[in-house]
Amino acid sequence: MSKHDLLIIGAGLAGLRAAVEGVRQGLNVAVITKVHPVRSHSNAAQGGINAALTDRGDDWRDHALATIKGSDYLADQDAVEVMCREAGEAIIELENMGVIFSRDDEGKLGTRAFGGQKKARTYFVGAITGSALLHVLYEQSVKYNLHIYEEWFVTKLIKEDGRIAGAVAFDIKTGQMELISAKAVVLATGGAGRVFEPSTNALICTGDGLSLAMQVGVPLMDTEMIQYHPTTLSGNGILLSEAARGDGAYLINSEGERFMERYAPEYMELASRDVVSRAEQTEIDEGRGVDGCVFLDLRHLGKKFIEDRLGYLQEVALEFRGIDLSEKPIPIKPGMHYIMGGIKTDLNGATNVPGLYAAGECANVSVHGANRLGANSLLDTIVFGRRSAIESVEYIKSIKNFELDPKELSKEKSRIQSIIDRPKGMRSAELRDKMGSTMTKGIGVWRDTDSINFAIEGMKDVRAQLPNVYIENKGKIFNTDLTSYLELEFMVDVADSICQGANARFESRGAHFRTDITKRNDKDWLKHTIVEYNGEELNTTSEKVTITDWEPTERVY
Amino acid sequence: MEALIKVKRFNPEESEDTYFQDYSIDVAEDSTILDSLIKIREQQDGTLSLRCSCRASICGSCSMRVNGSAKLVCKTRIKEVSPDGEPITVEPMGNFPVIKDLVTEMDSFWSKMKSVDPYVKTSFEPEAEHIASNESMTHLLGVMNCIMCGACVSECTALEVDPTFTGPAALAKAYRFVVDPRDEETNSRLGNLNENTGVWDCTRCLACVEVCPKDVAPMERIVKMRDLAIEEGYTNTSGYRHTESFNDSIKKHGRLDETRLALESTGLLNISGLIDLAKIGIKSLLKGKLPPILPHRPKDMKKVTSIAERLDNQGSEED
Amino acid sequence: MKYAFYPGCVARGAAPELYKSTMMVVDKLGIELEEIEKAACTGAGVLQEKNQKLGDVLNIRTLALAEEMGLSIMTICSTCQGVISQANHRVVNDKEYLDEINEELAKEGLHYSGKTEVKHLLWILLEDIGIDTLQKMFNIDLSGFNFAPFYGCYLIRPSDALGMSANPKRKHSLDIVIESTGAQSTDYAGKTRCCGFPILLINQKNSLKMVAKHTGDAKDNGADAMVTPCPLCHLNLDGYQAKARKQNKRGKADLPILHLPQLVGMAMGLDPKELGVNKHLVSTANFIKSIKSKVA
DSSP: OEEEEEEEEOOSHHHHHHHHHHHHTTOOEEEEESSOGGGSGGGGOOSOEEOOOGGGTOOHHHHHHHHHHHTTTOSOHHHHHHHHHHHHHHHHHHHHHTOOOOBOTTSSBOEEOOTTOSSOOEEOSTTOHHHHHHHHHHHHHHHTTOEEEETEEEEEEEEETTEEEEEEEEETTTOOEEEEEEEEEEEOOOOOGGGSSSBSSOTTOSOHHHHHHHHTTOOEEOTTOEEEEEEEOTTTOOBOOTHHHHTTOEEEOTTSOOTHHHHOTTTGGGSOHHHHHHHHHHHHHTTOSBTTBEEEEOGGGOHHHHHHHSHHHHHHHHHHHOOOTTTSOEEEEEEEEEESOEEEOOTTSBOSSTTEEEOSTTEESSSSTTSOOTTHHHHHHHHHHHHHHHHHHHHHHTOOOOOOOTHHHHHHHHHHHHHHTOOSOBOHHHHHHHHHHHHHHHSSSSBOHHHHHHHHHHHHHHHHHGGGBOOSOOOSSSOHHHHHHHHHHHHHHHHHHHHHHHHHOOSOBTTBOBSSSOSOOHHHHOEEEEEEEOSSSEEEEEEEOOOSSOOOOOOOO | OEEEEEEEEOOTTTOSOOEEEEEEEEOOTTOBHHHHHHHIIIIIOTTOOOOOOOSSSSSOTTEEEETTEEEEGGGOBHHHHOTTOOOEEEEOOTTSOEEETTEEOOHHHHHHHHHTOOSOOOOOOOSSSOOOOHHHHHHHHHHHTOOOOOHHHHHOHHHHHOTTSOOHHHHHHHHHHHTOTTOSOHHHHHHHHTSTTSGGGOOOOOHHHHHOTTOOOHHHHHHHHHHHHHHTTOOOSHHHHHHHHHHHHHHHHSSOOHHHHHHHHHOTTOHHHHHHHHHHHHHHHHTTOSOOSSOOOOTTHHHHHHHHHHHHTTOOOOO | OEEEEEOOSGGGTTOHHHHHHHHHHHHHHTOEEEEOTTOOOOOTTHHHHHOHHHHHHHHHHHHHHHHHHTOOEEESOHHHHHHHHHHHHHHHTOHHHHHHHHHHHHTTTOOOOSOOOEEEHHHIIIIIIIHHHHHHTOOSOOBTBEEEEOOOHHHHSSGGGGTTTTOGGGGGHHHHHHHHTTOEEOOOGGGGSOOSGGGTTTOHHHHHHHHHHHHHHHHHTTOSEEEESOHHHHIIIIITHHHHHHHTTOOOOOOOEEEHHHHHHHHTTOOTTTTTGGGSSSOOHHHHHHHHHHHO
8 A cells, every 4th residue: 555645636737836845845745647747737728827026016916906806806815915925936936947938028037918907917938838837847746756646546535533544546557446545635636627518628627626525524615606718619618818818819799899898998808707708798699799609809910929929829720710810810709617616725725624635726715716817827726736735744744654444445446346337328428418518508607596496407317317327348447438437426516516606696796697686795795605515415604705905896897 | 420430449458459440420520530539439439448638739648640640639620631531540659559449658758758857957046037038938939839749759760660769759858958048957968868869860751740730840859959969069979970971072072972971971980880881882883883983063063062161151040 | 844853962873773764764754854963962951950051052052943944853862852842842931031042042143933843753753744644655564563662751751841732642652653553552561661761870770670670561561572762762771671681580681672763664664674673782683584574
């Protein structure tokens, strides 16, 4: 049985940053990931990473305010302060690790403008910032000789005496299942986009960590806050970065009008994402779209500029739509992209279960509140990935060595075997598709009581049919039929929590826009929705938002 | 439309043999090969194993051989490969052992990456960021676009006969550090890359350049590193002698002096190599195939040699 | 049909039988050739390694000389074809660079407009002559024979410099010409791989592994001979076949390697000995006998 001080589940930016920190702190660290680290979905982030560099006249409080306003005042302001204050150091450290950030004329880090911010403080690498960062963190993992369980699937977290003790996982390449003992665990499993259809997310974004956490009694927070990104391709949902708008692209409707003038006269295309998505959806719903889309127009930026700064967008446009962005506007629409909600943690990534931490998209500190600003997600992963690892050090010191009960392994092996042994039934993809369309319809850019109920009822149905899903592949080697089903189980847990959260918040705030209750209600609802699994069902409670220096005001762009 | 996909199957749990399985699946007109493989897996055959994740050509998971040549199947449209509905053959990448079906074992790929020390080495701790020109960073963007998909390795003709060759992916990654202005180990990196299994084992066949889905052009990076190694003073290779001899030939004759090239590349002190060459030389002589002592020169040869002389000092053009 | 002829260095050096057989075949085809006598070596990619600009200047100069003659260029070597095409592709897509090069050429009174085509004899057969017309010139039926095509890297990569999207048949041009003679084209992995010539003088071991693999595989799959449009490939596959196959335990050197014009010439009924087929290092005696038996 393998034993580690710190086990990190997920090898994206948050996971690798936590791991590198753990190694630097002298811990016995291991990362467990269901895909090779560079395949993690962090690589799909395109636009950039925010930071207020105070040594050159920027003010982190300005960044904090933009973030808090962007969150529609649902973000915990002490958490936002932490993130914005530590951002400068985080960026410099990334550059020192070797990230090939774009530069200004003096050879210093260069910026681009981004959504929801007046000042340009988004540091970037072409249109592949996430990939560039992830690859450098991977390089660091090589440098530090990090122990990685590559292509291993975690099925369950193990608690002992009320604290975290490890996990059960199997090697996808051989089917071999093992108990891994750990004094502390960091969940860094990313988002849950596959709960919806379509989504910008990769196929691996199935909310594993959220469900794993729920199963050991950790609450999820603000799960109704689902970000619909304004510029995604119809059909496959592939993302076109906000960087385009940051670098000057326009949004136009079927009449060629730059419609954001009517919705956000000051920030225009760079208003917060929920505002822009709603604007687009309104244009589409009112007949000023074409085939359910409006258009992103880059023609005026020129071919060379596009190829130098936004090369990946040009690649996507040409490959998936046959469109040269310097010649034609490209049809886009709001698409499910990010979950602001997630595993409830404190400012240091700690959950209510001793030894269990969470960081990155799967966590909710909360820094993003009801809507995330573009380029804050990459920052979130780095800052809180690092903090969780540091926080775990003292805790780990306090834990004596222990043995895991081998029955945990045999129990889990039986459970998995009984799934494989199920008689012929329906395929997991069919059920996932049902969930995807139900959730997109019920918890979309617009919601109301009817749509939320539609989602709740639909998900009851989906959950009821889970036992009918059968696994055609009975083999041990690379059995994606099995892993798809296990991911589906995780996703159903996440979807249920999302429905619960949506059903609990009786106001519109940020990404949660109810057409039946359109106003924001700070008096009653300046709180987080908390969803907890008690072993039988989901319970919903709430908790006040932490306000420090920024009193909530009307949010206008 | 109906997509006909012929997939190479392999399941070591059942048999050591590979076989082809024909699938027919109904997909949208503009579907990619990945769309159809996923649909097959989801609707027809749950035993089919393949790696895929982002569907947007950024994660590098889905490189496979399509009609004999590696491609990222998430950005390869069916109509592009099979305009008239012909069956498409999909196999795992070449030059890798196969775990199952379309899933290859990537251990050697990752260990070769690691072998080039793939992280910036700098002892200088600046106060804030290292100062570096945007031009230098933009140049690195070209090679940072590499998503480590393995397509280049799949088609590398040198790796096919010599699995110890470091390979195009790892060498392109090495280039990223060699030309990173912040890295302080340029000289020793080039020294290592100049050795066996390094930059001189590339046969310049352009296969990697042809298949790279991100225009990284690994071969061009390898060739550039050969040049840089020579500039750093690493001239103890037959590769160096080969390029020098060729260059001299053009400067002198405007054409290639094959005999001299063969002799100088081998190395005038390399007795066994020269004897070896002599054996072929004699055979060729007997067949009337020995190149003339003085190569056939172009008319107005001086026009060519003067250009060569003039541009020789200017060095190579920056891409 | 007239072309500016660029024979390349090796056709005048270590592979004189290529030059001779080319002349015999173009005569039969009714093609007139005017050699670009002032042209320099292409650099074969080796020169470009040390000095890309020099290589480009020399190759654009060759194109400018042809342009002065008012003719398209015909090559008989995959490497020449590839290197000149790559240079052409570079300047056609970069006006600034073309201007820079023209500045150099102006010193000799030359100028390149970017409009000259360069085609390998193989493509000329496929596109300018046409397979139907070619077949009418064949006197003997080579059905029953099995020839392994070996393209040579620079004739098929990089595809965007070689006009592959406008002329997709070029990808299979050698297979098509082989089949037009009535013979079968051998199915084996090596047809689009590398022959190892570029590393012959750098890493002979690996170079010979390639020779052994491709000739061994072709022979195992039933090939009577291998056909290649590149004399550099020919040098390696023929010249070093004995050593390669011995070193790599792939049997004896028993696969004759033919130049493209030799195959076409034989199909036209020309004497194999005249075509220089008996001048190769790997014995072709038996092969020539079997061809002659078809002539009856």
